[in-house]
Amino acid sequence: MTTLRGAAASALPLAAFRFLTRSEARAAVEGAKVRWGFLVDTYKCVGCGFCVKACKLENEVPYDAPVTRTWVERYVILKDGRMLADTPLGARDGFTGMEVQGVQVRKREIAKAFFVPKLCNQCENPPCVQVCPVGATYQAPDGVVLIDRSWCIGCGYCIMACPYGVRFFHPVYRVAEKCTFCYHRISKGMKTACVDACPFGARQLANLKDPNDPVTRVILTQRVAVLKDEYGTKPQAYYIGLDENVR
């Protein structure tokens, strides 16, 4: 059978093979049925840090290095109006004490407090991709922004261009590094490591092109917000319960 196929292929005229123009290539993938997005329900997050731990192990970011693909922020708004926030080691070990930003907070002083998980927003208009001088970072047809570790020159322009601070230099490979929604997992039908690790369902992966996806339905039908939309990046990580204090 293989021989037959080979013979058939070799019999094809050269004209049968051709380069696709840019628009043709786009048209070929635009029919793709997937656009990955994310939903974070901040009401459900307790700041345990399991997601950060799982991410670091799954994606081989050195465990003790103070950089991380995903992290959880704690916000404490005091009754006197002061806002305190922190994310020790990206909340890898969760939040265990009452000390925020070096301030020992007492319960009765707190007006409100909550946790906000952060990860790459896989923007529709990613500034990091725009500024890469060699095209080492690119957006996959399903919306996820990826990095070619063999091509990145390590200039750091993408790190500077991201308003969300999700990028960093990989401590071992010495090239730009970021959250990829665990691309190696989601492209095989699995969920991201952080989604699987979250015991409370605060993190959920969505296929925004599928209106029947239960997570997409939540995004479409409930009141959700995105981070820093003023930068025009069109972020695709949606949040339930976002507060004006969130940075």
Next chain:
Amino acid sequence: MTEEWSVHGLEWTIKELFVYPNEYIYWSIQIVMYPLMTGLVAGAFVLSSLYHVFGQKDLKDMAKFSLVFSFALLIVAPMPLMFHLQQPLRGLEVFFTPHFTSAISAFGIVFFTYSMIVASEIWFVYRRFFVEQVSSLEGKEGIGNTLKRFIYRMLTLGAYDISEEALRKDERAIKILAAVGIPVACFLHGYAGFIFGSVKANALWMTPLMPVIFIMSAIVSGIALCMLTYIVIMEWKKFRIRTSSRPRQLTAEEVGGAEVDLVKKSSRYLLGFMVVAITLEILDLVFRGYTAVKSWDILRSVIYGKDFVNIFILQYTFGNLIPFVMLLLPGLTVRRTAVALVLVIFGVFMMRWNVVIGGQAFSLSFAGYMHYHLPVIPHSFETYKEGLFGALTIAVMPFVLFWGINKLLPSLRYK
């Protein structure tokens, strides 16, 4: 995980209050040196073009020197970038696979275009000299002379015609190249400003004024450095001849040191460009304060608080105001000019520092700060290349190169 790792930026960044976990000062001293160097290139070239294009005859002696010096600086300009890259061996990819939506990708094209313009202008300026050297070295003994003659023969590129008409054509070529070179030099540096000005995530950098501010301060720094180098070299020659016991071809009086007239005239151009540069910078500052958008709270705390000394004392007072007054006061001497020039160059360096480092002094969260501690004593390759000694290496390099190039292309004329 037991593998060895190091987080870039951890070494020299100190965080304060609420800063995102991945934020560090990623662009450090070499990114301060990069615009400083390209700025000096552009400035030196513009100074030489003032003579070639606009016929400012008073700058004739300066023109040749600053052209050659600009070439030495040009070779150094990409070096800070190589020192900065995490993967320097892949630096050439910028030329192979330029991604044109990125400001940095233009580097290859602009840099090579500009290099070719400067190199060919130098060639036209020195063509006659090459031919004369070839004929005067003919028949002279010694390996040195043979080698020298061979190099000059190569440099003539086979064009031996130095008739009146041919030289007139050279002059025209020089004028055209110098004229084309000005916008390209401005583009080379303006786009360095664009690299910063277009980063919308950075509240301090993002302003359309950035490329123009960069160009103006570039010209200021370039003129200042050319004048300073000229003064130092001329005075050094005079000093050497005066103190040497060996008989020389020239006497100290014949060398004459730096010419006060030339220095005075050049400093007038310097003052003009300084006025424009400072006006733009102040305009930017006033505009930010007046419009006071979301980022202004944190910017104000950085500009008027954390970086007050760097910006208002070191940059504006020592780098601008004091040299400005020194150059304006009547009875200008070469010595006073030299001091003022050092201050001007320092001021431009501080301006670059305050943009690059100051732009990373606050967190993207607008609720925290980052402090930069320049590594002084290197204990690893990274702390060398992104530390004080790496910066000094870059700073010394143009002078070393100029010394070499000047051996072949003597650019300083004695009386």
